[in-house]
Amino acid sequence: MYYVQDPETITAAIANNVRALRTQRGLTLDVLAARSGVSKGMLVQVEQGRTNPSVTTLTRISSALGVTVARIVEVSQAPVVRVVEGVEMVTFTQGGSAATLLVGTDAPMIHELWDWRLAPGTHHDGDAHTAGTREMLTVLEGTVTLVVDGRSHVVRRGDAVLFSADRVHRYANDGEDEVRFILVVAEPLATQDH
Known part of the structure; x- marks a missing residue:
């Protein structure tokens, strides 16, 4: 049995996290596109929560940002001890x-x-x-x-x-x-x- 959180919540978390991580690092969409190999158009769709990106796309973005896929799809901030239900x-x-x-x-x-x-x-x-x-x-x-x-x-x-x-x-x-x-x-x- 698979437990899946509401897709809209996950899409919104991905959008917020990618945008926040990109801006924290001072990267433009063009620079992130070049580093990740993901088109600027796709990055815009991801940051605006208009698409459900594939694992490959998320992996490329996370690698370019220097974080895990888990960090990008994380819905809430993680405490020191994290139990994931x-x-x-x-x-x-x-x-x-x-x-x-x-x-x-x-x-x-x-x-x-x-x-x-x-x-x-x-x-x-x-x-x-x-x-x-x-x-x-x-x-x-x-x-x-x-x-x-x-x-x-x-x-x-x-x-x-x-x-x-x-x-x-x-x-x-x-x-x-x-x-x-x-x-x-x-x-x-x-x-x-x-």
């Missing part, structure tokens, strides 16, 4: 697959904890993260085909893998049953030019 977690769905961002941190290093479900015959292509980024995953159900640098690695139920995620990568479900895995992203904070 299921109803607060954000789930992104596409083609019968779902990625739930369970929790994340910003500093001193970006960490994100994800619960992924891939429908049979589907995949997710991950962009190369900041240099030095590592990802770890463990498979809870099914078998994941992880492709890094064009080389496939089969990760079965009960197995875990650690890899350098500062290169293009793919998670694929080549089987007939749903795949579920837990993913941790550990990304160094990008140096910001002010």
